[in-house]
Amino acid sequence: MNKPNIIVINGQEYLFTPGETILTVARRNNVDIPTLCHMKNATPTGACRMCVVEVQGARSLMAACTVPAGPNMVVRTESELIAKARRMIIELMLTSGNHEDCLVCPATGDCRLQELAYKYQIKAGRFPKTKSRYDLEAVNPFIIRNFSKCLACGRCVQACNEVQVNTAIDFGYRGARTKIITKGDRTLKDSDCVFCGECIQVCPVGALIPKDAYKKARICDTKSVRSTCTYCGVGCQVNLHVKNNEVQHITGRGDAAPNFGSLCVKGRFGFDFIAAKERLKTPLIKENGAFREASWDEAIGLVAERLSAIKAKHGADSLGVLTSARISNEENYVVQKFARAVLKTNNVDHCARL
Amino acid sequence: MTNPIADMEKAEVILLTGTNTTENHPVIAAYIKRAVQFKGTKLIVVDPRRIKMAAFAEQWLRPYPGTDVAWLNGLMHVIIKENLHDKEFIANRCEDFEALAKSVEAFTPEYVQNLTGIPAQDLIQAARLYAGAKVASIVYCMGITQHVSGTDNVKALANLAMLCGHLGVEGGGVNPLRGQNNVQGACDMGGLPNVFTGYQPVTDGANVKKMEEAWQVTGLSTKVGLTVTEMIPKAHSGEIKALYIVGENPLISDADVNHVEKSIAHLDFLVVQDIFMTETAQMAHVVLPSLCFAEKDGTFSNTERKVQRIRKAVDGPGSAKTDWEIICAISRKMGYAMNYASSREIFEEIARVTPSYGGITYERIEHEGLHWPCPTKDHPGTKILHTAQFTRGKGKFHAIAFVPPAEKTDAEYPLILTTGRVLYHYHTGTMTRKSEGLNERAPECFIEMAKADAEKYGVKAGAVATIASRRGEIKAKVKISETAVAGTVFLPFHFVEASANKLTNAALDPISKIPEFKVCAVKVLA
Ligand code: SF4
Ligand code: SF4
Ligand code: SF4
Numbered sequence: 001m002n003k004p005n006i007i008v009i010n011g012q013e014y015l016f017t018p019g020e021t022i023l024t025v026a027r028r029n030n031v032d033i034p035t036l037c038h039m040k041n042a043t044p045t046g047a048c049r050m051c052v053v054e055v056q057g058a059r060s061l062m063a064a065c066t067v068p069a070g071p072n073m074v075v076r077t078e079s080e081l082i083a084k085a086r087r088m089i090i091e092l093m094l095t096s097g098n099h100e101d102c103l104v105c106p107a108t109g110d111c112r113l114q115e116l117a118y119k120y121q122i123k124a125g126r127f128p129k130t131k132s133r134y135d136l137e138a139v140n141p142f143i144i145r146n147f148s149k150c151l152a153c154g155r156c157v158q159a160c161n162e163v164q165v166n167t168a169i170d171f172g173y174r175g176a177r178t179k180i181i182t183k184g185d186r187t188l189k190d191s192d193c194v195f196c197g198e199c200i201q202v203c204p205v206g207a208l209i210p211k212d213a214y215k216k217a218r219i220c221d222t223k224s225v226r227s228t229c230t231y232c233g234v235g236c237q238v239n240l241h242v243k244n245n246e247v248q249h250i251t252g253r254g255d256a257a258p259n260f261g262s263l264c265v266k267g268r269f270g271f272d273f274i275a276a277k278e279r280l281k282t283p284l285i286k287e288n289g290a291f292r293e294a295s296w297d298e299a300i301g302l303v304a305e306r307l308s309a310i311k312a313k314h315g316a317d318s319l320g321v322l323t324s325a326r327i328s329n330e331e332n333y334v335v336q337k338f339a340r341a342v343l344k345t346n347n348v349d350h351c352a353r354l
Numbered sequence: 355m356t357n358p359i360a361d362m363e364k365a366e367v368i369l370l371t372g373t374n375t376t377e378n379h380p381v382i383a384a385y386i387k388r389a390v391q392f393k394g395t396k397l398i399v400v401d402p403r404r405i406k407m408a409a410f411a412e413q414w415l416r417p418y419p420g421t422d423v424a425w426l427n428g429l430m431h432v433i434i435k436e437n438l439h440d441k442e443f444i445a446n447r448c449e450d451f452e453a454l455a456k457s458v459e460a461f462t463p464e465y466v467q468n469l470t471g472i473p474a475q476d477l478i479q480a481a482r483l484y485a486g487a488k489v490a491s492i493v494y495c496m497g498i499t500q501h502v503s504g505t506d507n508v509k510a511l512a513n514l515a516m517l518c519g520h521l522g523v524e525g526g527g528v529n530p531l532r533g534q535n536n537v538q539g540a541c542d543m544g545g546l547p548n549v550f551t552g553y554q555p556v557t558d559g560a561n562v563k564k565m566e567e568a569w570q571v572t573g574l575s576t577k578v579g580l581t582v583t584e585m586i587p588k589a590h591s592g593e594i595k596a597l598y599i600v601g602e603n604p605l606i607s608d609a610d611v612n613h614v615e616k617s618i619a620h621l622d623f624l625v626v627q628d629i630f631m632t633e634t635a636q637m638a639h640v641v642l643p644s645l646c647f648a649e650k651d652g653t654f655s656n657t658e659r660k661v662q663r664i665r666k667a668v669d670g671p672g673s674a675k676t677d678w679e680i681i682c683a684i685s686r687k688m689g690y691a692m693n694y695a696s697s698r699e700i701f702e703e704i705a706r707v708t709p710s711y712g713g714i715t716y717e718r719i720e721h722e723g724l725h726w727p728c729p730t731k732d733h734p735g736t737k738i739l740h741t742a743q744f745t746r747g748k749g750k751f752h753a754i755a756f757v758p759p760a761e762k763t764d765a766e767y768p769l770i771l772t773t774g775r776v777l778y779h780y781h782t783g784t785m786t787r788k789s790e791g792l793n794e795r796a797p798e799c800f801i802e803m804a805k806a807d808a809e810k811y812g813v814k815a816g817a818v819a820t821i822a823s824r825r826g827e828i829k830a831k832v833k834i835s836e837t838a839v840a841g842t843v844f845l846p847f848h849f850v851e852a853s854a855n856k857l858t859n860a861a862l863d864p865i866s867k868i869p870e871f872k873v874c875a876v877k878v879l880a
Contacts (some may be wrong), residue, residue: 002723032375033836036483036726051733051796059501071567077747110591112510126867128706141790141791141792141794142791152698162388162391162392163384164384164387165384165387165388165391169498181419181527193379194376194777195791195795196380196542211791214668225664225665225666225667226658226663226665227647227648227663227664227667228535228654228662228663228664229535229645230378230535230646230647230648230654230664230785231534231535231540231780231785231791232378232532232533232535232780233379233531233532233533233534233536233656233657234359234379234382234531234656234657234660235535235654235655235656235657235658235660235664235723236381237722238707239649240665240667240668241665242668244800245650245666245668245669246668247667248782256721256722257359257360257660257722258358258359258360258656258658258660262379262381262384264380264381265380265777265778265792266777266778266779266780266786266792267381267797269778269789269791269792270785270786270791270792271604271648271789271790272648272788272790272791273784273785273786273788273789274646274648274649274668276630276788278630278673278788279629279630279670279671279672279674280628280629280631280635280641280643280672280674281643281671281672281673281674281714281797282643282672282673282674283640283641283642283643283673284640284641284698285639285640286638286640287640288641288880291641295836296642296673296675296683299640299642300680300683300684300687301687303598303625303640303642303684303687304684304687304688306596306623306639307596307598307623307624307684307688310595310622310623316575316594317575317577317579317580317593318587318594318595318596319594319595319596319598320579320580320585320589320594320596320597320598321597321598321599321600322582322585322597322598322599322600322602322604323540323543323545323600323601324536324540324545324600324601324602324677325532325534325535325536325539325540325545326532326534326535326536326601326602327536327540327600327601327677328536328539328647328650328652328653328654328664328677328678328697328705329536329539329542329543329653329654329655329701329704330652330653330663330697330700330701331600331652331677331681332536332539332540332543332544332545332677333543333544333551333700333703333704334677334678334681334682334692334694334700335545335600335677335678335681336543336544336545336550336551337569338681338684338685338692339579339598339693340369340544340550340556340565340569340574340575341565341569341571341574341690342684342688342690342692344573344574344575345575345579346547346548346556346577346578346579347579347580347585347594348544348545348546348547348579349545349546349547349579349580349581349582349585350537350540350541350545350546350582350602351582351602351604
C-alpha cells in the first residue's frame, strides 16, 4: 500500500505532491520559514541556509528549500536550536563586508538582511569585520555593483541565467574570494549584460542598486502605484514608486502576469521622459511661422472653428484623424468617436502600420 | 496573439520569424529562452539576420529578405508531401485544403532554395520539426508584415498552423508581437478606417444604427475611410485639407519621410496633440499638450489581448490635459456634448457598445487584466482563441502566390537594406532619447553590415559612410557585425538626424496598406 503524502509541520498535517520541498509545502500553507537566497521558479541552491528546520530523526538541521517533503516526515520550523543557527548566519552576513551604514544605504527599508536582523534582534559587530576585497563598480549608465554588501546569495546569478537567460554573470573565484563576475570579470558595460535590471530587483540587500539611487528617494519612502509599462506590446506590469510628485523608480510587479517581476532596460530605466523639461506645458498656436503660448480656451476655439470651416467648405472627408498606439483605450475610443460622430468621417487610423 | 504569452513555455516547437525578440520584446524573449533552455522546447528561427535568438535555435534558416511566402509554401509542400499534416483537424475545422495543396505543389525544396537561398535539406528538416510536434507555436512581428506581401505572409503563416492543427491548443497558435504598447487597443477601439470598436464594420447598417443610438447622432458615414498611408499622399494632392494627429510622429516613423514632409506642408490645417514638440508637431498650426501614462487613469490592451490598468501616479506638467479631455472640449465647442467624468465612465460606454469587451469592468481588472473576448460579466475572458471554431466558422486555407519584393537590387544599388529597432530605444526615440542612460548605450545611428560587404565597398568600422537609395541618402557610422549577413545591411530608425525612412520605399501592401520597410535597395559609400 502506498503511504499517504502527508507531512507534519509544527504539529499540523499537510498534503504534498511528491517532489515538493518542505519550503514549498510550508509556504503554500502560510507557514513562515525565512529565506534569503531562495527564488521561486529557480533551482534551489541552499546557499544561505537561512531556511534550516528540524526534521525528526535527522542528525542535523536541514535546509527546507532543498529537502523534499516525505511521507510522515515531522518538521519544526522554529525552535531554540533553529533560532541559534539562523542568528549565527545573520551575524556572519552582517560582518562580511560593510553592513553598518544602513542609514545611508539606498536599500534600507527594502533589505532582507535588515528585516531578518530585526526579526532575530541582532546587532552588527559580534564577529571581527572582514574587509571587502572588491571595489564598487559604477562605470555603466544603469547599475551600481557594491561588492562590499554582497552576500554571495546567488539570486542575481539565478535571475540572469534562469529567468532572463542573459548569462551575463556567474560565481567566480570560489571560497573566501567569491565574487559575482561577468565572463572574464569585465565590467558590466563590456559584458553580455543588457541592463534588464532583474538582478537589482532580486538582490536582497544593497549590493546591486540603480545608478541614480543616491539622487532618488529610497523605495521604502515612496508610494507605489500599479500600472502597465508604456513601451512595447508585452504590457509588463509595473510599480511606479512615487515621491514629491515624481516617479523615482520603476520595478516589475512580481505578483502578476505576463512578466512576474521581469522588465527590460526601457521599462525599468527609461522613464526620464516623464519629468523631462522639454515636456509641452501649454497650448501653442503658430503665428507668422513661430509658436506662441495660448490659453486652452483660445486654442480649443481655434481648432473647433477651423475644423468646422474646412468641413463646411470641403466636406467631412477632407478631414483626417490619426489616433495613437501610445494612448489609452479610453482615449482611442474618444478620438474615433470624435472623428465619426462629430466630424462625420471614417478617415481615422493610427500608425500601427508603420 | 491567439495564445497567451505564458503559453510559450508549453510549446514543443516554436517557429520564430520576422522578430528580433531580444531587442524589441525582451520579456517575451526571456520566455522563449527559458522554454529552450529548461523545458526542452525546440526553436526554429527564420531571419535574414543572425539575431541573438539564433543562438538558441535548433535551426536557423536564412532567407533572402522578402521571400517569406516562398519558404512558407515550401514548408507546406514538404509537410503535405510527407503526409505530416493533421487530417482530422483539416477535415473537421477547415475548408479549401485542396486549393492550398495545389498552390504549394510547385514549391519543391529545390525551387524554394533558388528563391530564398535556404538549403533544401534545411527546409525539409524544419518542416518535419514543426509538423511533427504535438504543439507548436508561431511567433512573428513587423519583419513579416512590413512588406508589399505582408498580408500574404500572415495568411501563409495561418495556413501553416491550420495545416498542422497547431491552433486552438495550449502552447500553439499564431502569435504576432505588437510593437507599441497599445497597438492592440487602438485597433480594438476602432482606431481604424473600416471598423467601429471590436471590429464591427462601418459598412454594416446594423452597426451604424447601434452606434447612432449609443452616440445619439444621425448621419454617420458608412463609407470606409482612408488609412494613414493613404491620407498622407492625399494631403499632397489636396483631397485631405486638415489632419488632427494624436501622439504620433509620422515624420520619422513613416516610410519615405521626404514625401511625408512635403505632404504635411500642403495641409490647410494641422493639429498635433502630444507630450513633446516632435518633428511633426513643429509643422502644426496648433499644438496641444497632453499627459503621459504615469499621469492618467485608463487601460492598455497588450499583445495577448489582455486589458490592463494604468493609474495616475503623478500630476502632469503645466496645464497639460488627458487626450480625452482635450477631444471632449473640442467636441463640445463644435456642438456635440461629449461629457465624461472619468476614464472609468468612458470604459463603461466601451463595454456597452463592444461585445468583445462587454464583460470587462475596472473592478474586475483591479488586480490583474482580462483577455478579450469577454462578452459578459461572469465570463472568465478568453486566453486561447479558436479552441472550438474559428471566428468565421471554418478555417479557410488561402492559396498564396509568391510575389517578390517591390524593389530589386541592381549594379548601382547592390545591397538590401532592412530597418528596425535596437534594444535601448523605442520607435522614433521621442521618449527614450530623453534618457541619458539609454543614449549612452545607443548614442547614434549606425549601419550594421557584414565584414565581407565592408571590405567590398571600402568602408571601415567606425567610419562615417553614406547610405543612398533611389529616394534619398543619409550618413551613419559603420558597425561591422556578426549579426549581418553579406548582401544585407541594417539601420535602426530611431534617429532624427539620420532618419532611415529617408531611404525606405513607400510601396504598400495592397490590403493592409503597410509600407515595405523591410526591403529596399541601397548602396554604401565611404
Ligand atoms: S542587468 Fe540583467 S543582464 Fe545584466 S547582469 Fe543583471 S540580470 Fe544579467
Ligand atoms: S549581488 Fe545581491 S543578489 Fe547577487 S549574490 Fe550578492 S547579495 Fe546576492
Ligand atoms: S518592460 Fe520591456 S518588455 Fe516589458 S512591456 Fe516594457 S518595453 Fe516591453
